Amino acid sequence: MIEVTAGIIFKNDKILIAKRPYDKKFGGKWELPGGKLEVGESIEECMKRELKEELNISIRGHEYYISSDHEYDTFKVRIHSFLIRDYIGEVLLIEHEDIHWINPEDYQNYDILAADLPFIKKIIRGEYE
Numbered sequence: 001m002i003e004v005t006a007g008i009i010f011k012n013d014k015i016l017i018a019k020r021p022y023d024k025k026f027g028g029k030w031e032l033p034g035g036k037l038e039v040g041e042s043i044e045e046c047m048k049r050e051l052k053e054e055l056n057i058s059i060r061g062h063e064y065y066i067s068s069d070h071e072y073d074t075f076k077v078r079i080h081s082f083l084i085r086d087y088i089g090e091v092l093l094i095e096h097e098d099i100h101w102i103n104p105e106d107y108q109n110y111d112i113l114a115a116d117l118p119f120i121k122k123i124i125r126g127e128y129e
């Protein structure tokens with residue numbers, strides 16, 4: 001099981017999704033920005049580190065949301081998600097191919113990683129503060 005953190009970053013009613021680098025696993029698919037937990041790191045530290053590394057933003061207002069497990073063909077992931085409403089800095093494309101701010105209801109227009117669908121569906125159901 002690999003442990004991963006992901007940020008659900010809100011701008012008004014839209015959320016940010018990012019297109020994975022073509023040369024990495026699941027290249028070209030869309031995800032919530034984040035990445036793998038490192039040894040000795042809390043999930044909160046991991047989320048903040050990854051979002052700084054990938055998007056150059058410093059997270060200020062965030063809360064833990066839910067964790068969800070998913071089994072891909074060759075490995076399992078546990079993704080810990082955070083709701084993010086406030087950050088410092090402009091979002092930059094550092095590692096991803098592209099980013100989009102989407103209305104969560106429009107998720108089916110994107111090839112989103114299967115493990116992320118529970119988060120997006122829960123947001124659509126309005127199950128968040």
Ligand SMILES: Nc1nc2c([nH]c(=O)n2[C@H]2C[C@H](O)[C@@H](COP(=O)(O)OP(=O)(O)OP(=O)(O)O)O2)c(=O)[nH]1
Pocket residue numbers: 004005006024025026031032033034035036077079113114115116
């Ligand atoms: N970052 C991120 N990874 C996700 C999400 N959903 C999901 O299944 N994953 C999977 C894809 C990857 O196998 C793993 C995260 O690894 P990563 O690609 O961010 O980290 P990494 O740079 O170390 O990647 P690599 O070693 O696998 O190439 O979790 C998500 O929303 N965000």
